[in-house]
Amino acid sequence: MPRTAVIAGVGPGLGESIARKFADEGCSVGLFARSEDYLDELAADLPGEALAVPTDLTDPDAIRAGFDAVREDLGPVDVLVNHASAGSWKGLLDASVEEFERAFHVNGRGAFVCSQEAVSDMLGQEGRGAEADQDDEAGGTIIFTGATSAVRGREGAIGFSAAKFAARGMAESMAREFGPEGVHVAHVVVDGQIRTPQARESDRPAHEFFDPDEIAETYWHLVEQDRSAWTLELDLRPHVEEF
Amino acid sequence: MPRTAVIAGVGPGLGESIARKFADEGCSVGLFARSEDYLDELAADLPGEALAVPTDLTDPDAIRAGFDAVREDLGPVDVLVNHASAGSWKGLLDASVEEFERAFHVNGRGAFVCSQEAVSDMLGQEGRGAEADQDDEAGGTIIFTGATSAVRGREGAIGFSAAKFAARGMAESMAREFGPEGVHVAHVVVDGQIRTPQARESDRPAHEFFDPDEIAETYWHLVEQDRSAWTLELDLRPHVEEF
Amino acid sequence: MPRTAVIAGVGPGLGESIARKFADEGCSVGLFARSEDYLDELAADLPGEALAVPTDLTDPDAIRAGFDAVREDLGPVDVLVNHASAGSWKGLLDASVEEFERAFHVNGRGAFVCSQEAVSDMLGQEGRGAEADQDDEAGGTIIFTGATSAVRGREGAIGFSAAKFAARGMAESMAREFGPEGVHVAHVVVDGQIRTPQARESDRPAHEFFDPDEIAETYWHLVEQDRSAWTLELDLRPHVEEF
Amino acid sequence: MPRTAVIAGVGPGLGESIARKFADEGCSVGLFARSEDYLDELAADLPGEALAVPTDLTDPDAIRAGFDAVREDLGPVDVLVNHASAGSWKGLLDASVEEFERAFHVNGRGAFVCSQEAVSDMLGQEGRGAEADQDDEAGGTIIFTGATSAVRGREGAIGFSAAKFAARGMAESMAREFGPEGVHVAHVVVDGQIRTPQARESDRPAHEFFDPDEIAETYWHLVEQDRSAWTLELDLRPHVEEF
Known part of the structure; x- marks a missing residue:
């Protein structure tokens, strides 16, 4: 079944790896982020259909318009990756109310x-929803990109910790609400640093970083899981990461 | 040491029990909530000093003004209970953005x-802060009133789940940031229904409910814990509660 | 109500502090450990009734005989602290089957x-058990002394990790089974180093260690909690402990 | 790379599905369980090499002899699934010491x-161990089959709860010890009932059960994960399972 996937919060690093993997597996991909130039370039580079959707993810109306654009071009959405992340790394007394709240908005x-x-x-869609049984190709998949700070509040990153915990709570609530209707909700605790273009220039040995393409393999496995055996939460880390 | 305590979000039920217990133990108490009449009555009924601070806890400026009023009347704050809670019990598709966000605001x-x-x-204050050692009567205590939905996202209560998770993440972040400086941060998972005035009229047997005065005993124990042995998190439930 | 308490696994440090606190609060105390001399000395030093019960806690028959001795001398048991702990700090390839198993036996x-x-x-006892309601002085309290390794398997301590996890699983199982009948089961995650006589001679500053007397205060609070608001699990750590 | 896998505790249901999946993917498979007839039949039915190893998994010497047989026939072990499970479903007062302990032995x-x-x-093996870097095909994979009772002690199943918690603690300890050396340790929380031959005859609708072949897909994904992005723990459940 060809699927339409939205990656909300794409950038060089994990978001891009997810987009490439999903496109390689035959998905049409809607790419949401602020940078139009970057998205256009990436969309042009992906195999198959891809739509660049320059969007401010703190703006509910812009998000809704973005989904309308995806529906029109690529059809109804089957897969969503809630991948956007933001949060100033500040402690309680240094963070402003606006900074604290912005992490939650994203x-x-x-x-x-x-x-x-x-x-x-x-x-x-037809054949989906409450009547769906295990033989239907119904429902969909929503994956949240979590972080260590989603399970362990981090000193000096109060807004980020609050926001990542909040997203994990949402994921659990949604999994319980929509699992029986065929929507697979999963939360991935990404525990470690990703080998982004900048990270490649650091002095740390490469194997201390995540290869984002490998994380994307597990995201795809979540999409492919049969509804008879779904994962709500898993963690990922490089093999040398301390935890 | 006489202490000044702020209870943010007081109402009939647990908030009031905490206020009474802390006042009985000699605290001056600042009472924050929206209902001026209720607060005035409660303040008048408490032993010792108590200040009614009618406040909208979704308004940062109002909160700051409220703390200024407490400082002026009762002195600097030693104990804070983050007890306010709000959240419509709605699922993903029924909750509005405003309802979702309001739970987080509170x-x-x-x-x-x-x-x-x-x-x-x-x-x-003098003698407090980074230089404090274990012999000082420095620092203070901040207690978050959590809920089951702070550790287990609830179906059909997405805003509440996100907000209670967020508060737990904040509590952990703050505990790590300020513990070494003498500020004890604790998060209490209150798992069950509290015997409020309304609950007393229900048909369920009384022992299936929390006695809020008993919860308040544990809150006070957290305040009294010596910094050599602090609790970050504990759960509380009636002995017949299933979990 | 005068209570009879058994401390299983008493030694200089936390076990002794718990025994002293409980005796100070009026408990008759049964002291279980291997060292007869130590137990005799401690029993003689406690206020009120205390019984030294030299016991090998890896021997089920010896344990049963010990409880019989307590019953005969001090009456039926109201409070139990499962405080014994053992485990060689060895990794998978260095630990023998016997070492691995011994941690579990204790x-x-x-x-x-x-x-x-x-x-x-x-x-x-009369007035206890299934018919007990919230007005009875029935039931009892069982506290497990846990460790960080009960919630986070430790590298290089496989037997200890398995055994402390096992005890936590038992505590949860028992809490669910016997809570409704009035038996309060609690598991305390003790996260840090205790100021034992040896620790007092180390170079580390005193405030980096637990004061075991302060831990004992929280154990006693658990015993005193009303059945309307019981804690199953809490953590404890010195305020400067990293976690 | 052709791999040698040991499935410790094979039976109709999940163990067999894992064995079939791993064999289909090209593994040589060592099958450990007590029933020789069952193992012989299964081994004959698998594609590729398979060795039936009738073994009592409560007997350390028998286990060691079994691994020697695998090494001789199939070569050194690359993958281990700790899948054996046992435990009488009894509460504290009904379980004997022997029953309690047997769950831990398995x-x-x-x-x-x-x-x-x-x-x-x-x-x-050559090219493995401490010197291995991320380019080597070194190390291996160990998967523990966990259960809900590994994360939530179950009322009336004290031995099983203790034993499943213990295995989870071991898995975490081993993951931290051997991850840096290239051994991937994972713990799978299997939350639900598996569609075994007996379950197929029940009245419950099929989609309320796990399809064990689908669980096996995720086990294989864990084996295939690159060391740059390993999962320590994930849960699995049928989409209609309450949790």
């Missing part, structure tokens, strides 16, 4: 609106 | 601003 | 047999 | 000895 509220849009598609 | 952002104010007092 | 099987004996007493 | 001690044997192989 990680929490943005994912909330994206999920509303995606679940509507997943439940709304 | 449980998350409100607690963030209250904590900023309280920690400033706790670190700012 | 932390797991020993606590199992002690709990069987104690729960029988707690449920067996 | 889930805990048996997995300990199997892991000793497997890790020795994984570290012992």
Whole structure:
């Protein structure tokens, strides 16, 4: 089944690896991020259909318009990756209310609106929804990119910790609400540093970093899991990472 | 040592029990909530000093003004209970963005601003802060009232789950940041229903509910814990509660 | 109500502090450990009734005989602290099967047999058991002394990790089984180093260690909690401990 | 790379599905269980090399002899699945010491000895061990089959809860010890009922059960994960399972 996937929060690193993997597996891909130039370039480089959707993920109306554009071009959404992340690394006394709240707007509220849009598609199509049984190709998959700070509040990163915890709580709530209707919700705790273009220039040995393409393999496995055996949460880390 | 305590989010039920217990133990108490009449009545009924602070906890400026009023009347804050809670019990597709966000404004952002104010007092006084050692009567205590939905995202309560998770992440972040400086941060997972005035009229047997006065005993124990042996998290439930 | 308490695994440090605190609060105390001389000295030093019960906690029959001795001298058991701990700090390839298993015999099987004996007493007395309601002085309290390795398997301590996890699983199972009958089961994650006589001679500053008397305060609070608001699990650590 | 895999505790249901999947992917498979007839039949039915190893997993010497047989026939072990499980479903007062301990002997001690044997192989071969870097095809994979009772102690199943917790603690300890050396340790929380031959005859609808072949897909994904992005723990459940 060809699928339409939205990656909300694409950038060089893991977001791009996910987009490439999903496109390689035959997905049409909607790419949401702020940088139009970057998205255009990436969309042009992917095999198959891809739509660049320059979007501010802190703006609910912009998100909704983005999903409309995806539906029109690529069809209803089957897969959503809530991948956007933001948060100043500041402690309680240094963070402003605006900085604290911005982390929540991206990680929490943005994912909330994206999920509303995606679940509507997943439940709304013929053969989907409450009547679906295990033989239908119905429902869909929503993956949240979590972080260590989603399970362990980090000193000096109060807004980020609050926002990543919030997203994990949302993921669990949604998994319980929509699992029986065929929507697979998963939360991935990404514990380690990703080998981004900048990281490649650091002095640390390469094997201390995640290879983002390898993380994307596990994201794809989550999409492919049969509804008879779904994962809600898993962690990922480089083999030398201390934890 | 007489202490000044702020209870942010007081109402009939647990908030009031905490206020009474802390007042009985000699605390001066600042009572934050929206209902002026209720607060005035409660303040008048408490032994010792108590200040009614009618406040909208979704308004950062109102919170700051409230702490100023407490400081002026009762002195710098030693104990804060982040007890306010809000959240419509709606699932992903039924909750509006405003409803989703409101839960975070009360449980998350409100607690963030209250904590900023309280920690400033706790670190700012003579003999407090980074130089404090274990012999000083320095620092303070911040207790978050959590819920089952802080550790297990609840179906059909997405905003509440996100907000209670967020508060737990904040509590952990703050505990790591300020523990070494003498500020004890604790998160209490309150798992069950509290015997409020309304609950007393239900048909369920009384022993299936929390007695809020008994919860308040454990809150006070957290305040009294010596810094040599602090609790970050504990759960509480009635002995017949399933979990 | 005067209570009879068994401390299984007493030694200089936390076990002794718990025994002293409980005796100070009016408990008759049964002291289980291998060293007869040490126990005799401690029993003589406690206020009120205390019974030294030299016991090998890896021997189920010896445990049962010990409880019989306590019953005869001090009456049925109201409080049990499963405090014994053992485990060689070895990794998978260095630990022998015997070493691996010994940790389980002390932390797991020993606590199992002690709990069987104690729960029988707690449920067996008049006014106790299934018919008990919240007004009865029935039931009892069982506290497990856990460790960081009960919630986070430690590298190079495989037997200890397995055994401390096992004890935590037992505690949860027992809490669910006997809570409704009035037996309060609690598991305390003790995360840090305790200021034992040896530790006092180390170069590390005193405030980096637990004061075991302060831990004992929280153990006593657990015993005193009303059944309307019980804690299953809490953590404890010195305020400067990293975690 | 053709791999040698040991499945410790094979039976109709998940164990067999894992064996078939791994054999389909080209593994030579060593099958450990007590029933010789069943193992012979299964071994004959698998594609590629398979060795039936009738073994009592509560007997350390028998386990060691079994691994020797595998090494001789199939070569050093690359993959181990600690899949054996046992435990009477009894509460504290009904379980005997022997029943309590037997659950640990299978889930805990048996997995300990199997892991000793497997890790020795994984570290012992040329190009493996401490010097291995991320380009080597070194190390191996050890998967523990966990259960809900590994993360939530179950009322009325004290021995099983203790044993499954213990295995989870071991898995974490081993992951931290051997991850840097290239051994991937993973713990799978299997939360639900598996569609075994008996379950197929029940009245419950098929989609309420796990399809064990689908669980096996995720086990294989864990084997295939690149060391740059390993999972320590994931859960699995049927999409309609309440949790």
